[in-house]
Amino acid sequence: MTCEEAKSRMADYWGRSLAGEAEAAFSAHLASCESCRSEVSRVGALWQSLDLLPLEEPSGKVRDRFYEMLGAYRQGLASADAPVRRRWWTQPAWQRAAAAALLVAGLGLGYGLRGTSQPPAEVSQLREEVASMRQLVALSLLQQQSASERLKGVSWAYRAEPSDREVLEALVSAVNHDTNVNVRLAAVDALRRFASSPETRRAVVDALPGQTTPLVQVALIDLLVDFKERDAADVLRKLAADGQVNDGVRQQAQWALERLQ
Amino acid sequence: MRKFALWTFAVAWLAPAALPQDPQRVTVAFSDPARPKKLVVDMSFGSVSVHGYGGQEVIVETSNRAGIRAPGRREAEPPPGMHRIGPSTAPGLEITEENNTVRISSARSPFAQADVTIQVPVQTSVTVNAMRGNSISIDNINGEIEANNLNGQVTITNVSGSVVAHSMNGKILASLNSVTPEKPMSFSTMNGDIDVTLPASIKANVRLKTDRGDMFTDFDIKTDSAAQPPQVEDNRKKGGRYRARFDRTTIGTINGGGPEIQFTTFNGNILIRKK
């Protein structure tokens, strides 16, 4: 290996992606070449220290704007397919979203408008777009690998429309299947938003027998009491009598039974 | 001869296989230290202690006498036609690295009962799950932290980023220097106190629930006026602290509000301290 070749391999070496024959040849060259060796060490230190530079983070507006844009785009696609062509959009999708944002500034989406002024949107269509944006954010965050991101997904779900079935299903799924206790707890809490739907109440009652984490069991029991869900009586009675269940949970179930009479 | 202010790069790395490593201490490198790094620890038995340090690699030490199986070291294959007599010498710990995630897990046998100490680069996301072990302690980390303990305390100190922590039977003690903006956090325990110290300037929406304990804070938490107001103990003029005691479930805001922080315990107190 020549010095020229070694130089072009240095970045790979520092990034630990040099392997096999290439690595052997590189090491061999270094062993015999003082100048390359010193360069690897000296410039390598600089390469490594680039790691220590602080990372820039975008503001929350980036996410808001993206989901606005995506939601508006989807709406645009949907209305383009609609049999009755109500196409009152002529501008590109993101400018439409910008118009929507101007009007929803009061909903706390805070968004800097770039460009010329746009005609105002119909309020109900607007509300749909915002709702579908929240749904999108919630659903995509709930699929993330980190518990912290999923917690965020739950808090977005809490801001969804009470009639949004997709979000409700995602929350119930989180209560039943999420691997992290804290996410399950947050999801139980978020179900309060959907209290008006009988499906929710059913889902909470059904979730109770399958749940083995005491804290989540207690949270579900408390929710049933807040819902004043008398249909839960059977499930609660079983729980209170089950010797395998945590004492605190059994006592809570007992208390709930009394409250629901 | 230029004196370079930044640290020097050890060329000794060239031949790692040649260096015999102490079976109770292993060093593992990330695929690409430039990209986000993650550590995941799953321990059936034994305490876990994770510390941030100035290097780029993961250094694992254990008191377990069965040692550690690190990536690249294999169990001896039986020669063709033969089979092993007796149980294989199972290692206490297994370590793998893939796609910038280092995973450390303990064998399920009770012989794996030992403590493990891990050093990682400060900027690493850390997830620790412990079962029948004792305590989890995480210190000097800047990243996303997740801790789950079945029986034992969770202690998280001198960290920045976000924390999601749970202990079934054990206290949660956490102290954050700074928080990642817009990241929610959650602390929960069935039997145990939750004692969290947060930066005084934090903006958050808090949700506090304890079924059988009390909640104390020296933050000024603005709650919904319709709910029961806290009982306030203001000893600041006497040189003491400001404390507010809340009712069972409380929702409020700190410094105007921000991402959600949940505090949930059944048998235990909640203490939220200002840094």
Next chain:
Amino acid sequence: MAGNTGDNAVMAQVSAGQVAQLAVLFERHHRALFRYFVSMNRDREAAEDLVQDVFFRILRYRASYNPARSFTAWMYQIARNAGLDQARKRKAEVVDIDTFADRRAELVSAAPGPEENLSRGQDLVLLQRALERLPEDKREILVLSRFQGMKHEEIAEVLGCEVGTVKVRVYRAIRALEQIYFALEKEKAS
């Protein structure tokens, strides 16, 4: 998180019409994309606009994505074009002197200052400044390989050159950075 194949598969879904799946790619990549733009022009607001622009273009041109190609390489090609378009537009702007003063203030990084690390004998302020003074093409290739963690093959695709050229250019970029760093160090000492 998920490897490159994950990205390619998700983008293929978006191409096929499942537009909502773009959100998954957004969550995975928008921060890194933002950092790329900030490294190139240090204007945070412009960088945020560019991130938005890139995802909109991905939506618009989704049909032209070839699943056999690396999604990351395709995305950064779009990113470069978006950056160039914005730069071209800005050249035409005549900036009011007061706006200029305001904008300069924004150019300071919002991230916690590297000053905190001075005590460790590592002059990160100087390093940051040296990075900013690197000629654009060198800074870009360094950012793509060092910070975005892109493979040489992907960078070659993005920049439209040979893989071998990429390796040499990365080397030259870090050497240039070193020269600038030392020059700044000398300036500071004198």
